[in-house]
Amino acid sequence: MTTATFDPVTIRREFPTLEQSVNGRPLVYLDNAATSQKPRVVLDALRAYYENDNSNVHRGIHELSRRATVAYEESRAKVAGWVGAAEPSEIVWTRGTTEAINLVSTAWGLDNVGEGDEILISVLEHHSNIIPWQLLARRTGAVIKYIELDQQGRWILDELPRLLTDRTKVVAISHVSNALGTVNPVKRVAAAAHEVGALVLVDGAQGAVHMKVDVQELGVDCYAFSGHKMCGPTGIGALWARRDLLDSMEPYQGGGEMIHFVGRDESSWATVPHKFEAGTPNIAGAIGMGTAIDFLSGVGMDAIAKHERELLKYALERMSAVDGIRIYGPQSPDEHSALISFTLGDAHPHDISTILDSEGIAVRAGHHCAQLAMQHFGISATARASIYLYNTESDIDRLIEGLEQVQGIFA
Amino acid sequence: METPPLSSLYQQLILEHYRNPRNKAELEEKSVEIHMANPVCGDEVRLQLRITDDQIEEAKFVGQGCSISQAAISMMTTLLHGCSLADAKILAECFTKMMQGDPDAAKDKRLKDLRALQGVSKFPVRIKCALIGFDALQEALKTHAKEETS
Numbered sequence A: 001m002t003t004a005t006f007d008p009v010t011i012r013r014e015f016p017t018l019e020q021s022v023n024g025r026p027l028v029y030l031d032n033a034a035t036s037q038k039p040r041v042v043l044d045a046l047r048a049y050y051e052n053d054n055s056n057v058h059r060g061i062h063e064l065s066r067r068a069t070v071a072y073e074e075s076r077a078k079v080a081g082w083v084g085a086a087e088p089s090e091i092v093w094t095r096g097t098t099e100a101i102n103l104v105s106t107a108w109g110l111d112n113v114g115e116g117d118e119i120l121i122s123v124l125e126h127h128s129n130i131i132p133w134q135l136l137a138r139r140t141g142a143v144i145k146y147i148e149l150d151q152q153g154r155w156i157l158d159e160l161p162r163l164l165t166d167r168t169k170v171v172a173i174s175h176v177s178n179a180l181g182t183v184n185p186v187k188r189v190a191a192a193a194h195e196v197g198a199l200v201l202v203d204g205a206q207g208a209v210h211m212k213v214d215v216q217e218l219g220v221d222c223y224a225f226s227g228h229k230m231c232g233p234t235g236i237g238a239l240w241a242r243r244d245l246l247d248s249m250e251p252y253q254g255g256g257e258m259i260h261f262v263g264r265d266e267s268s269w270a271t272v273p274h275k276f277e278a279g280t281p282n283i284a285g286a287i288g289m290g291t292a293i294d295f296l297s298g299v300g301m302d303a304i305a306k307h308e309r310e311l312l313k314y315a316l317e318r319m320s321a322v323d324g325i326r327i328y329g330p331q332s333p334d335e336h337s338a339l340i341s342f343t344l345g346d347a348h349p350h351d352i353s354t355i356l357d358s359e360g361i362a363v364r365a366g367h368h369c370a371q372l373a374m375q376h377f378g379i380s381a382t383a384r385a386s387i388y389l390y391n392t393e394s395d396i397d398r399l400i401e402g403l404e405q406v407q408g409i410f411a
Numbered sequence B: 001m002e003t004p005p006l007s008s009l010y011q012q013l014i015l016e017h018y019r020n021p022r023n024k025a026e027l028e029e030k031s032v033e034i035h036m037a038n039p040v041c042g043d044e045v046r047l048q049l050r051i052t053d054d055q056i057e058e059a060k061f062v063g064q065g066c067s068i069s070q071a072a073i074s075m076m077t078t079l080l081h082g083c084s085l086a087d088a089k090i091l092a093e094c095f096t097k098m099m100q101g102d103p104d105a106a107k108d109k110r111l112k113d114l115r116a117l118q119g120v121s122k123f124p125v126r127i128k129c130a131l132i133g134f135d136a137l138q139e140a141l142k143t144h145a146k147e148e149t150s
């Protein structure tokens, strides 16, 4: 498919979940930043794997194991291509973004961060890119420093030269904020971080979903992302890291699959990436994530990005006109990914969400696992409408009608 | 499951308590204070009680959250003034039962305004919101009892 033929209404039909009514109205799914829906091809791939090829990977000499292993490793290669990895071995399968970050903060962090060293993160981070570093800091005596936010939820980078010191060992930042939609200037911060010799990890949970990502071009060392936010199954995700970095790291967990030779006192490790993949992996999930990548590539990431941009502009325009609304995050659509975080008059985001739900509209309400960002704005929660390839202008129109209902009740 | 009409949830009395919460202030002399939060949604309350002998003299709260949580706490505090500890416990149990869908509990006149919250029991994801204040009350009663015996 090319841009010319991109049609969200046709694409929508590929997603069985979207073909339902909720509370008597056709479902409008605007909670994509939490998790995306799954296209039929992904569901079929999961089923086909279990029906035809189910067996363990890298363990059997038999035909089924061969097939499963081939499909599993082919998926790894697809994921590698998805983010521009130099080779498939730079992709470590994980449960998702969270586990990928914990892998680095533990396996790399414990050996490379010591007392008085500094970890730089931002106030905008998801808890999964805060807590692993706090745990590391607690265990090592390292100190966490923060990139602060301006009133539009953008990083204040004037302070960067002061924040980066020769003690800075790691800079862990998100590509796109799930709480405000801010698209962050990762490349610029990565370049500055490398000047002081820090490792740069990017939380790409909301990044690799909506745009073409090239880790080489970004100039970072690690990129973590989840399959379930990009049309893939839950429970699968990946860590991309430079090969030399992975080679230098100790294993994360011990068990089967990750060993080379086991002795009574000493054992040796399998090569990268298997060194980091202890135990039977989520084989079906990995295959499903590969299929999701095929699906998204087939639609075309440029076309998806263009569609989302247009829909975001439409949504920002219509929502801005709603009385009493406050939209958080960057005002310019160019710095804004396809999600809108907002509050409405004195209606609490929970109440907004309940009222929208009664109209069959799914949004998220809460702190979005970004309490530091909420605290920055002096609020405890927002409502969030997040867009994906299958959303349409009519979804946004329904959202606006729903917000009018909220106004009616809280008038 | 179909959601019942919103009118059963957003009663005027609830919205009125949400907008004008009663007893929302810090208590000068407090016998016990309990902090409760629902990390899923950010509803939060600090409930403060002044207790003499076996009676709640004064109940105040500080908190933030949705209309349901804040209205429930506000209504609860109005019933606690001059309430015996035993009656406060019964009130908490009765309200909790109403939230679990018990029709008899919902008829209990002692719940007064709180009966406006009956509709919440039909919105499973919101029941926690309604209960946070009474959860704090039950904790407060337990904490107070422990302090008395020690």
Ligand SMILES: Cc1ncc(COP(=O)(O)O)c(C=O)c1O
Binding pocket: A033, A034, A095, A096, A097, A098, A099, A126, A128, A129, A174, A176, A177, A178, A203, A205, A206, A226, A237, A369
């Ligand atoms: C920005 C961001 N980082 C990290 C995560 C965590 O991802 P997961 O729960 O898939 O590990 C999420 C999703 O919830 C996210 O939006």
